[in-house]
Amino acid sequence: MSSTQGEVLVVGGGVIGTTSAFRLARAGWRVTLFDPAPGSGATWAAAGMIAPSAEVSPGEEDNFKLHRGALAAWRDVASDILDQTGATLDLFETGTLLVGYDASDRRLVDQFELVAKSFGVQPQHVTRVSHEALFESVSPRVHEGLLFNEDAWLDPDQAIELLTSANASLGVSVVRQQVLTATTSGDHVEVTTADATFRGDVGILATGARPLPHGVAEKVANTVRPVRGMTVRVQGVDRSALPTLRAYVRGRSFYMVSRPGGYCVLGASSDEQEELIVEVGELQRLLRDALDVVPSLESAAIVETRQGLRPASKDLAPFIETVDERWAWLSGHYRHGVTLAPLAAQEAQSFAQGLR
Ligand SMILES: Cc1cc2nc3c(=O)[nH]c(=O)nc-3n(C[C@H](O)[C@H](O)[C@H](O)COP(=O)(O)OP(=O)(O)OC[C@H]3O[C@@H](n4cnc5c(N)ncnc54)[C@H](O)[C@@H]3O)c2cc1C
The missing domain is CATH 3.50.50.60 (FAD/NAD(P)-binding domain)
Incomplete structure (x- = not known):
């Protein structure tokens, strides 16, 4: 100093x-x-x-x-x-598992892989058979995904x-x-x-x-323009020792960051709006995507929703x-x-x- x-x-x-x-x-x-x-x-x-x-x-x-x-x-x-x-300050270096929910979402994962590789990232192909533990809590209709080891969260x-x-x-x-x-x-x-x-x-x-x-x-x-986003915080599913889960669901992006103890951050909506309200449709889409990818969230408790404005140039x-x-x-x-x-x-x- x-x-x-x-x-x-x-x-x-x-x-x-x-x-x-x-x-x-x-x-x-x-x-x-x-x-x-x-x-x-x-x-x-x-x-x-x-x-x-x-x-x-x-x-x-x-x-x-x-x-x-x-x-x-x-x-x-x-x-x-x-x-x-x-x-x-806890840094959780767990990586990310990216999956697609249906056939067209799996095509999005394939396209994502091409972009990632063109940037020099080498994700690992994983399947439920080769890496069963990674798919814990993930919908049984999802059989494969890409694993990115460099990712973390705090x-x-x-x-x-x-x-x-x-x-x-x-x-x-x-x-x-x-x-x-x-x-x-x-x-x-x-x-x-x-x-x-x-x-x-x-x-x-x-x-x-x-x-x-x-x-x-x-x-x-x-x-800069404000791009509104919402995360929903729930209590009930613990994947904290596993990679952060990201998914394409009917073309939309979904993620679940799971913290120790079962507190999960589900995200995120994205709207060209700046009024900090929770729209019913926005919340419904996010929760529907969440339940499709992680069915056991059905019985999780909703803790709160949080909204913020992303600063986009x-x-x-x-x-x-x-x-x-x-x-x-x-x-x-x-x-x-x-x-x-x-x-x-x-x-x-x-x-x-x-x-x-
Ligand atoms: C739903 C959602 C999920 C996100 N998830 C991620 C993620 O997983 N990883 C990631 O990297 N990023 C994520 N982001 C993006 C990230 O949150 C933002 O890019 C980041 O918070 C911007 O930080 P900031 O300090 O510039 O702005 P802010 O956090 O908005 O802080 C700006 C501060 O300035 C203050 N302020 C404004 N005007 C004045 C003034 N005139 N006088 C005094 N104070 C003032 C405000 O009160 C505010 O506290 C997410 C964003 C959203 C909305």
């Missing part, structure tokens, strides 16, 4: 802002983090998958290459949290909790207010809330899919935009913000140190 470097103002306390604050504070910056409700945005809804290989999409090879470094970056964050607080609630306590031990101040304006004035940045004005040397904007504060908002070139790629020499905007992490948070934090640190 180096000595004090100056003061950074971080606007937005989702996984991107909170991880950035941690990295900057560890590097010796004095950090003030602004958020009326830290951890309550898209991060709250996220399943927490760090799944570079099971998330490949045609045309997204650059994203995929970026994602491949994410798990190693999370291991470093976990080690820094341990060093800072003595607490362990619990975003735990990550935010541990990062927040690590930040507190590093002296990061948290201002639980919305930032109304963010500007540059001479050799400093300035932020206003309803109650006060704050000054710093450098500013990081990490407001997810939400509009930027006035001042910087009028200066940026990028745009025009090309669906994450970005760091240099707004001016003192402000940078980190966004566009779309479906992968949890995965990419440690890498975004590295970008934030490089910007603050004038390295980009």
Whole structure:
């Protein structure tokens, strides 16, 4: 850890802002983090998958290459949290099993395999006969799948909790207010809330899919749009020692992240909407897909639903935009913000140190 470097103002306390604050504070910056409700945005809804290989999409090879470094970056964050607080951030490196529900879904799995291989991923073909245990709780009509060993997951609630306590031990101040304006004035940045004005040397904007504060908002070139997503949390099926289950079901994507003790995150819906409501049809489709792939969920208890807005850029790629020499905007992490948070934090640190 180096000595004090100056003061950074971080606007937005989702996984991107909170991880950035941690990295900057560890590097010796004095950090003030602004958020009326830290951890309550898209991060709250996220399943927490760090799944570079099971998330490949045609045309997204650059994203995929970026994602491949994410798990190693999370291991470093976990080690820094341990060093800072003595607490362990659990990274579950269980891999992913991808299956298709019916014949046309199996064709989608085949197509997915072609894209994955073109990116250099080598999934393993597995069948119920060769790897019976992997198919525990999976519908008996599913006989085969692809196994991706490089994938992992974490619990975003735990990550935010541990990062927040690590930040507190590093002296990061948290201002639980919305930032109304963010500007540059001479050799400093300035932020206003309803109650006060704050000054710093450098500013990081990490407001997810939400509009930027006035001042910087009028200066940026990028745009992000909110893509609503929902996860349903249930209690009752424990596949936690097994790979995360992903499936195509009648052409839609479904996943189940199973945590120790039988708590499962089922996901996820995706809509070009920003109103944070649970639509009946959306919930019904997700639960129908879930029951088709994992019939034993029939008797699981619904714990809660969570909704969030994924920040999607025009090309669906994450970005760091240099707004001016003192402000940078980190966004566009779309479906992968949890995965990419440690890498975004590295970008934030490089910007603050004038390295980009
Ligand atoms: C259903 C769902 C499932 C997902 N699953 C995964 C997954 O498995 N793996 C993965 O990698 N990604 C996943 N994602 C994507 C991931 O959640 C997002 O990419 C990530 O959370 C974005 O983080 P963020 O910090 O940029 O935004 P957010 O988490 O939305 O945080 C932004 C924060 O900024 C604050 N804020 C906004 N405006 C202001 C202001 N003016 N002043 C102060 N504070 C402000 C908000 O209160 C909020 O807390 C999922 C997303 C959804 C919706």
